[in-house]
Amino acid sequence: MSSDTTIIGLAELEKALDEFPEKLQRNVLRGAIRAACKVIADEAKARVPVLTGTLRDTIRVSVRIVEGVVVGSVKAGSRVKGGSGKSGAGRGAFYAQMVEFGTAAHFIHAAKGKALAIGAGFFAKTVAHPGAAQHPFFRPAISTKLTAAGQRFADYISARLDKLNQADNES
Secondary structure: OOOOOOOOOHHHHHHHHHOOOHHHHHHHHHHHHHHHHHHHHHHHHHHOOOOOOHHHHOOEEEEEEEOOEEEEEEEOOOOOOOOOOOOOOOOOOOOHHHHHHOEOOEEEEOOOOOOEEEOOOEEEOEEEEOOEOOOOOHHHHHHHHHHHHHHHHHHHHHHHHHHHHHHHHHO
8 A cells, every 4th residue: 555645845844844943843743743643543533343432442643752753653452541431442452453454264262261151151162253354444544644644744834833933023
C-alpha cells in the first residue's frame, strides 16, 4: 500500500519554523503531528466494527520524542490507562490485529487442568475455530485520510506560526 501526498507550502512552513528555538519547534511539531494523527484515528474509529465498543475505545494517538525526532502513532487494541465503563475501555482489546487482518481456521486448547465452556453446559478440551474474516479499519483510514492528515499538519503549523508572529509583533 503506497500513497503519494503533496502538501503545497510545506517548504515555506519549514523555513519559518527554523527561525524559532529548538524547544519551540519540537512543541509545534508535536502538536502538528498529534493533529495529523487524530485525523487518521477519527477515521479508524468511524470504520472499526463495533460490537461492545471496546476496540473502538482503544484507538488512540501518542506522540513522543525518540532520539531527537518527534514520532507520532495511532494505536489500537493494547491496554489503555484508566476507564472501566460498560465498554471495558480500561481492559483493552487484544484482538485488534485479528479484526484488521482476519484469522485462519485454528484450534483452541484449554489450559492444563481447565476446560473451555461452549454455550450453556457444554465443555471441551479443544475446539476447532473456523477463523474470522478480515474487517480492515486502519488501512482504509490511512489510505483515505492521508492527504487530509498532511493538510491538518500543515494548517496546524501555519496557525501556530501566525500566532507566534502576532505575539512577537505585539511586543
